[in-house]
């Protein structure tokens with residue numbers, strides 16, 4: 596009992612491991628639906644600031660809901676982490692930007 600080596604590499608926490616994994620998976624599943632659309636918005640606001648890229652109007656924490664994220668290439672699935680496809684536009688400029696398109700779906704998706 597006394598010459599027990601210290602460098603035991605125990606490799607059997609079987610029950611615990613299974614437990615951790617299931618929690619992680621649960622968290623992943625929980626995060627997926629939430630990051631659907633609101634995630635890139637927050638990021639874009641952080642990267643580009645609370646200001647409309649078109650009219651220069653500034654916003655703060657209270658009025659930030661008037662600021663929306665425009666996708667330069669029009670592809671809402673194209674969300675590069677550096678924000679190169681995003682443009683922060685106030686809802687008026689954004690509406691203007693999409694005046695030729697159907698913005699209804701996009702705006703209703705932003706409202707929460």
Ligand SMILES: [Zn+2]
Pocket residue numbers: 647648649650651652684685686687688689
């Ligand atoms: Zn604007």
Ligand SMILES: [Zn+2]
Pocket residue numbers: 664665666689692693
């Ligand atoms: Zn847009």
